[in-house]
Amino acid sequence: MNRNRGFRRRVSLSLPILRTSRDQHDAGNLTLGSLLSGLGETSFGWAVVVFALMTMLPLPPGSSLVTALPVLVTTAQMMLGYRHVRLPGPLARLRLDHDKLRRTVLRLRPVTRRLERVLRPRTPALFRRRNERALGAALFVIAFTLFLPVPGSGWFPAISLFVAGVGMVEHDGRVTIWGLVMGAASVLLTVAIVVSLAASAEAVIP
Template sequence: MPPADSVRRRRLLPHLLSAVRCGDRGGRVAVGTMLAELGDRSFGWALLVFALLNLIPLPLGFNMVTSLPVFLVAGQMAAGLDRLWLPERLTLATVDRRKLRRSVMKLKPIVRPIERMGARTWLRMLRRPPDRMVGLALIVVTFVLWLPLPLTGWFPAISIFVIAVGLIEHDGLITAVGLAIGAFAIAVGAVMGALLVAGAAQVV
């Protein structure tokens, strides 16, 4: 019989799709309803849901709004809080269900390697409450997500998603992979910012 954790990882996408389908309000679903369906308003599940919101195709600059909940969660992790607090206004906010479902389905190529890695490694390094250093790293990655620059939205959101899975499963290796993706996202953001500054200097 396979380990319980590996079975749970293999069922991650169906679990997410079930949460997206719940509480349909004319084609929309509330953030709080999704978190309740997932069964735990923990740091990991909240980060995972908010990462999904940032993976929905949106106009450039809209990530300056959708990244704010990630800042809220990451800030509480960095402060060492052991319980997540979310404002009621945020939990009542609704998202287009079909767009969110498409974002979940696009994650298949990312989730499957994570599931295989989790089934083989069993590396447990994270403490409760979540490590403050992870929270601080998430703040930096989220800042890159917040920047209204081209190519700076996808990689930070993927990084946050993978870190969230690591937190949910208390798996240090998966979290480390997410942090590595976050480091790459920070590098991309730095390059794009430098190119923007250089271009503006030439115009002036």
């Protein structure tokens, strides 16, 4: 018997984002809000996936102070018990660069291919209503590390959020837990970098 029979398997995690962003770019209205709406979802899972991608776009140093805001807002809303994502107007109207988004999505193909092979609905208890606030709080802590201008710490929490968000989209609790574990490691890494930088500064300043 095929144990996976009946499971809905996504052909590609990247394709919906690439198609939607291309169509909206061609129409001249590619924004954060339109991309999320174009994916047909206002769920927290898709929002975390899309906004984690934003933080990985090739942008000038210091841009994380802006790109991390949507994922911070989203995870905060989840932590506070909102049922759906409600992007503030200025964030919803934030314009995206299709070419940079496409390059970032394609650069993540080694990660998404691995996820596509294992994704299936499981560990549903994680997504029950009573657990959403705790899940949102954990994601918010990980997202907060993106907001900190700490050199060398941004990529790992962004990947962690991406993995956790994909798990949420596909209702795969195990993959979401993997993302949370990776996120916890990224928080510890950020703390270690901050402590190291503080110790170095203290040693330099008499």
